[in-house]
Amino acid sequence: MESFLRVNETNEHFYERCTNLSYFDCSEEEMLWWMMGPRRLPLQEIIPISVVLLVIFLTGVVGNVAVCVVIVRHPGMHTATNYYLFSLALSDLLLLLFGSFLDFPQIV
Incomplete structure (x- = not known):
């Protein structure tokens, strides 16, 4: 100002x-x-926002990959419900990987 x-x-x-x-x-x-x-946002606001978004991103990626790996590797998990959960985890993972970076605040 x-x-x-x-x-x-x-x-x-x-x-x-x-x-x-x-x-x-x-x-x-x-x-x-x-x-x-x-x-532009000041740096003291950019850093906490970026850290929170990074934690959400990493938690989402690790959790959804874990769900997909467990369902694929264990034959007892091959049910219709778990295939549906696998599909949801895969779509969530793709959204995290390709859509999350559009929400990050602009630094420049």
Whole structure:
């Protein structure tokens, strides 16, 4: 926000000039920043979010691979219900591998 403040301008003055319709003196970039927030998350928010998403990813991959391996290796597990669970684990694994990285926050 400091990059949008003019010389000797406080946050209140910035808010006033970007929200006062009778005296509107706000650029498009300033207005977008005011309404939508910064384009990048600060590093102190990126790191915990990334760690949580990485733990979810690794837990999902390990758990779904374990389910698939157990069902394939043990002949007693070859039932219709377990084939259905195998299918669900495989689809969840594919979603984790190919779809998870689209949800990671943008650093740049």
